[in-house]
Amino acid sequence: MRYRELGPDKLLASAIGFGGRRLSDPHTETETDESKARAVIDRALELGLTLIDTSDSYADGENEKLFGRLLQGRRHKVVLCTKFGMVRNADGGRTFDGRPEYAAAACEASLKRLATEFIDLYYLHRVDPDVPIEDSVGAMARLKEQGKIRHLGLSEAGPETLRRAAATHPITALQSDYSLWTRDYEADTIPTCMELGIGFIAYYPLGQGFLAGAIRSVDELGSRDGRRRALRFQEENIGLNLDLLLKLRELAEEKGCKVGQLALAWILNRGPGNLAIPGTSQIPHLEDNIAAAEITLGDGDMARIDALFPASGAAAGARHTDSALAKLNR
Numbered sequence: 001m002r003y004r005e006l007g008p009d010k011l012l013a014s015a016i017g018f019g020g021r022r023l024s025d026p027h028t029e030t031e032t033d034e035s036k037a038r039a040v041i042d043r044a045l046e047l048g049l050t051l052i053d054t055s056d057s058y059a060d061g062e063n064e065k066l067f068g069r070l071l072q073g074r075r076h077k078v079v080l081c082t083k084f085g086m087v088r089n090a091d092g093g094r095t096f097d098g099r100p101e102y103a104a105a106a107c108e109a110s111l112k113r114l115a116t117e118f119i120d121l122y123y124l125h126r127v128d129p130d131v132p133i134e135d136s137v138g139a140m141a142r143l144k145e146q147g148k149i150r151h152l153g154l155s156e157a158g159p160e161t162l163r164r165a166a167a168t169h170p171i172t173a174l175q176s177d178y179s180l181w182t183r184d185y186e187a188d189t190i191p192t193c194m195e196l197g198i199g200f201i202a203y204y205p206l207g208q209g210f211l212a213g214a215i216r217s218v219d220e221l222g223s224r225d226g227r228r229r230a231l232r233f234q235e236e237n238i239g240l241n242l243d244l245l246l247k248l249r250e251l252a253e254e255k256g257c258k259v260g261q262l263a264l265a266w267i268l269n270r271g272p273g274n275l276a277i278p279g280t281s282q283i284p285h286l287e288d289n290i291a292a293a294e295i296t297l298g299d300g301d302m303a304r305i306d307a308l309f310p311a312s313g314a315a316a317g318a319r320h321t322d323s324a325l326a327k328l329n330r
Contacts (some may be wrong), residue, residue, distance in 0.1 A: 001048030002268075002293045004275060006199030007172030011121065011151050013079045015268055015293040017051030018044055018286075019203060019279030024059040024066050034066065035280065038131035041070050043283050045077055047290045053175075053201075053277045055083040055125060056110050057094070068115035075116055082110050082235075083155060085136075098128030100139030107143050125177060127330050133161050134168045141169040152285035153201075158330045159192040166196050175330065177275075178202035179209060180248070180263050180305070181241070181315035182234070183217035189329055194271065202267050205276035207232075207315075212285070213245060229318075237317035244315070247308055257295055260285075265291035266305050 002015045007242040034186060041052075045138055052071070060119055064082060066216045084106035086284045090137050101122075110119065122143065124136050124262045143149045154165060165171050179202065191202045206212045208227055215221070218233045227233050232241055245259065252262040260278075267276045297305075308314065320328070 001050075001051070001290060004199070004272065006121075006201075006275070007151065007271065008170045008197045009151060009172055011079065011172050012051045013275060015275055015289050016049060016264065017053055017079075017081075017201070017275055018049055019060045019277040020052060020054040020063055020067060022281050023277030024063045033281075034069070038068060038070055040281060040283055040286055043319055044286055044290070045074065045075045049273040050077065050079050051101065051275065051277065051289055052078045053081045053082065053203075054114075055086070055123075056106055056113070057083070057086040057088070057125065061191075061317070062169070065111055066108035068113055071113060079122040080114065081123065081153070082119055083153075084110065084115065085125040085128060096126040096128040096138035098126075098131040098133070100135055100142075103136060103139040103144065107148055111148060112316055117146075117151045118147060121151045121153050121172060122168040122172075123155045124157075125155050125156070126327065127157050127161055127329070133157070136167045137168040138170075140198050144229065151155070155203075156330070157189075157328045159188045161330065162192050162196060162198065166198065167207070171196070171198050173199040173201050174247050174277075175201040175203055176202045177319065178267065179205050179207045180266060180309040181244075181313075182319050183206050183309070183311040183313070184200040185329065190271070191207035196274065197273075199273045200271065200273065202274065202276045203265055205267050205278050207263075210241065211245065211263040213249065213258070216242060231317035231321075232319065234317060237315075240316035241259040244308065247312040248305070251301075251304060251308070255295065255297075255301070257292070258288055261288055261295060262305070263290060265297055266302070268293060269297045269302060276307055283290050 004015050085098050088093050093137040103209050140152045153173040221228050249259045252259040264276050
């Protein structure tokens with residue numbers, strides 16, 4: 001495993017982390033098999049993975065509870081990350097809450113569920129448009145002063161929000177949707193992270209699993225799987241996206257790796273402050289993901305991949321609806 005330093009405070013973490021949601025996610029119909037989940041995390045730690053990512057919103061807090069149990073006795077071996085600020089409504093929908101008083105209450109609840117005395121990296125899960133980012137980050141800074149968190153992060157924050165946040169307190173990492181078929185953030189958000197020395201952590205680094213090469217039809221997904229509604233998986237788009245994937249597979253075969261590994265290696269090679277947090281419940285997939293950190297891509301390799309998946313967008317279908325996109329990168 002390779003390791004990288006994040007942010008002005010140089011938090012050291014594995015280049016490939018673990019997106020924990022996949023271990024208990026009703027939206028992908030993943031039933032929590034705790035013995036299987038434990039075996040996955042056992043193997044991850046054995047291979048040198050240190051970054052574990054969860055959220056209080058994943059399975060309504062059950063994912064945090066799961067990791068509280070899985071990490072018992074070895075909490076010191078990981079960089080444990082969680083998030084707050086995404087709140088479920090009575091109708092089942094989500095709203096954002098970045099109020100200082102909510103940050104404090106949410107942190108206490110996460111600490112209890114995770115069975116830990118502190119959180120290594122605490123994220124505001126989404127920017128609350130009704131609360132100045134200075135207030136949200138100020139509350140997080142106070143949690144740090146109290147020893148409850150050690151580093152501050154944001155998720156899906158845009159360039160100006162990042163600047164205002166960093167002026168309030170150093171920000172260790174930004175976590176956003178980033179992959180070969182989602183490169184929007186290269187226009188201004190990632191350059192802002194580089195300018196401010198903020199680490200960039202890619203969630204959905206395999207395009208919700210598509211870039212790993214296993215999904216060829218929406219019919220392969222479970223009836224409750226949220227990807228059934230994703231525009232890029234729809235019949236009118238998935239065929240075109242599969243054509244792109246086959247071309248990427250050809251490049252992967254030339255490099256002697258799997259297509260998903262090439263997609264992860266591309267992210268890491270885009271910048272020294274980039275990390276990726278793919279999620280999986282399968283040990284073979286975990287091993288493939290971790291091995292991607294060892295793949296070196298030269299300028300020629302990167303140019304060929306960029307030509308296939310240009311920053312302007314090669315994938316067929318938008319990544320989200322317009323209303324959903326308006327809540328991201330702001």
